[in-house]
């Protein structure tokens with residue numbers, strides 16, 4: 002089947018197999034920033050934004066993104082650089098495997114939540130696992146990031 | 152003024168990780184690459200009678216033991232584990248063959264259509280099973296390693312003792328759960344084998360592949376891909392994958408990619424050894440510990456792997472931070488029909504420290520004396536001897552560290568206010584003290600590894616560090632660049648580090664045992680000093696240094712006598728916990744930590760290691776449950792094996808208090824593993840404190856607490872007349 006969607010604000014029309022996941026399709030299209038780990042929506046590694054909201058692309062049928070907007074880290078370079086710099090300063094980038102998914106989730110959170118407290122932030126991040134950093138660095142970086150532009 | 156080396160710099164690997172352009176093994180696509188999936192045993196122990204494969208479509212192949220050109224045995228300490236099962240399988244998930252082809256769905260179908268006929272053999276699942284009743288998996292006694300350690304005179308200690316206290320402790324499995332699963336890509340061209348992989352130890356993989364192929368060493372090249380976490384899990388297991396993949400690449404004459412799926416990785420790769428530790432201590436009327444008699448049993452799984460060395464580290468750590476002059480330790484690594492237990496951050500020491508720390512606490516309670524005071528009164532100091540009779544040469548800062556961590560956590564005040572509460576929610580505090588011996592245990596560095604590091608400088612005076620140690624998230628690349636830049640007094644931008652390629656780098660040893668900074672960092676430092684002495688601008692130059700065992704230390708591997716390690720890092724952790732006395736759920740309110748790591752090479756990387764290690768340790772102590780029933784793991788999907796999320800983590804406050812190590816680069820010692828050891832213990836103690844019960848196993852689970860709270864207080868304590 003054919004789907005039409007926009008990826009990082011550029012329109013795309015591609016032929017897919019109805020059983021294919023969004024992750025598989027993105028991978029085929031060369032978006033290698035999107036990684037996969039569990040394949041069962043339990044780690045957040047494969048996160049992309051669907052109309053601005055984080056979803057696990059490994060368990061999302063590509064057919065469902067027809068007529069929607071998908072954002073990967075390539076599509077939010079400016080924001081990612083700003084947040085990435087804060088993450089780096091807090092030592093929150095270690096093996097880096099979780100990093101693109103984390104950045105996208107945080108960027109979406111900033112748009113979605115107004116003045117979240119620490120508990121709300123943690124709640125938002127609960128689906129994104131990181132085994133290296135203990136989340137401490139990320140949380141420090143997020144607190145700074147939420148201040149930016151206020 | 153010159154910057155202190157501890158001042159953070161930007162890591163060289165951060166930009167590409169933020170942009171998502173870093174090339175992990177799954178991102179590497181070679182031309183004409185084929186995929187492989189593993190056909191695995193579904194029986195814990197059986198003889199393979201027959202394997203009936205469906206007809207292979209064109210371009211699909213079976214690769215098994217008959218396709219191994221050299222030895223079908225993974226080169227490790229004991230030669231017992233095959234790449235592909237011969238006629239016996241010893242655990243559920245043991246690889247029998249690879250199916251290789253272009254399309255993963257077709258491969259999966261072919262695997263599901265394969266019929267294996269087994270003849271079952273009575274399996275061994277528990278370290279308690281008496282192997283006399285069944286056939287041993289390994290050797291006559293079913294143990295991969297059985298060691299004894301003796302110091303002083305235990306019978307004299309026993310005779311003089313006023314009190315004797317005996318306890319048994321148990322620890323469970325822990326899965327490394329690196330976010331990126333294991334994987335390799337192998338290609339074979341004109342007689343040369345190249346393996347790309349997510350690995351910790353390029354030369355381990357190389358040596359294994361050389362034997363697997365039976366070829367000359369220069370015909371094998373190993374290249375590390377950006378590695379998405381490892382924590383010990385990618386120490387020995389990648390050798391197995393690499394051997395299998397290269398056999399496949401030779402057979403199909405195309406590059407072969409072998410990546411594990413998450414659940415597969417969880418089920419079949421190595422995990423932390425479950426342990427049972429019995430400690431009996433002999434104490435005099437002044438509450439001094441005269442002696443200790445201990446027995447350590449590790450559940451090693453189906454093959455030997457690294458169990459012998461894990462066991463040694465556990466045995467040598469069994470006295471904890473206490474000065475005990477008379478010691479007897481018996482250790483065994485027992486074979487069971489389960490996935491192979493292996494390396495995981497701490498390598499035997501988290502099990503041992505958990506046992507001794509909980510035991511000390513318990514002894515004091517039995518004696519009705521203040522536990523912390525009792526522990527501090529028996530603590531090691533400079534000049535005391537280790538369990539193996541080596542001398543602690545450097546100043547030990549434990550008293551100062553304890554004082555500081557108590558101040559940071561407001562310990563005394565909290566302790567008072569938590570006492571005597573009969574609220575539904577009870578608070579408790581725990582404090583752990585621990586060390587980690589840096590570098591390989593015993594004669595490893597001196598006789599087995601003999602690491603070499605090389606620096607080369609090009610005509611533009613750019614210096615490249617050539618070592619086999621990998622960046623796997625911990626910051627090794629930056630650490631090494633900082634050491635070289637400071638030693639040569641050149642800007643860090645002029646120092647390069649790339650992922651190792653065994654065709655370019657000498658064997659500086661594996662990236663394990665908290666040795667990278669203290670041992671390899673020192674080699675790199677010494678090479679920089681040599682290069683500086685002969686530095687000629689605009690000229691290509693190089694310097695190479697080989698490891699020298701430091702003077703004045705000694706070790707005898709037969710009797711386990713002498714300096715098991717040449718340096719020790721130290722730590723003290725406090726955990727504050729709140730436990731609900733109805734649900735027995737607990738919430739960690741805060742963690743405070745002080746570490747002595749000699750010198751921080753980069754404060755930011757150090758903090759990253761500390762935070763990450765503490766949280767992994769809390770996972771180990773509080774929530775990561777992995778049980779094996781009948782040879783099968785109950786938690787074998789990532790949805791079942793629960794690791795800490797952002798929701799579970801408390802505020803962590805850490806500081807350094809450092810005693811520089813003269814043999815380390817700029818005084819630095821090891822850190823990576825140390826950071827995990829203390830938090831599970833402090834957590835378990837805090838829960839004990841909150842509920843007024845005894846805990847003798849981790850992970851501490853609500854169901855377990857409920858049970859303990861009900862039938863509490865078994866008394867192992869005997870007072871001699």
Ligand code: FES
Pocket residue numbers: 036037038039040041042043044045046047048057058059060
């Ligand atoms: S890979 Fe998609 S949630 Fe884990």
Ligand code: FES
Pocket residue numbers: 093094095096097098099100130131132133134330379380624
């Ligand atoms: S940085 Fe390694 S998993 Fe997050």
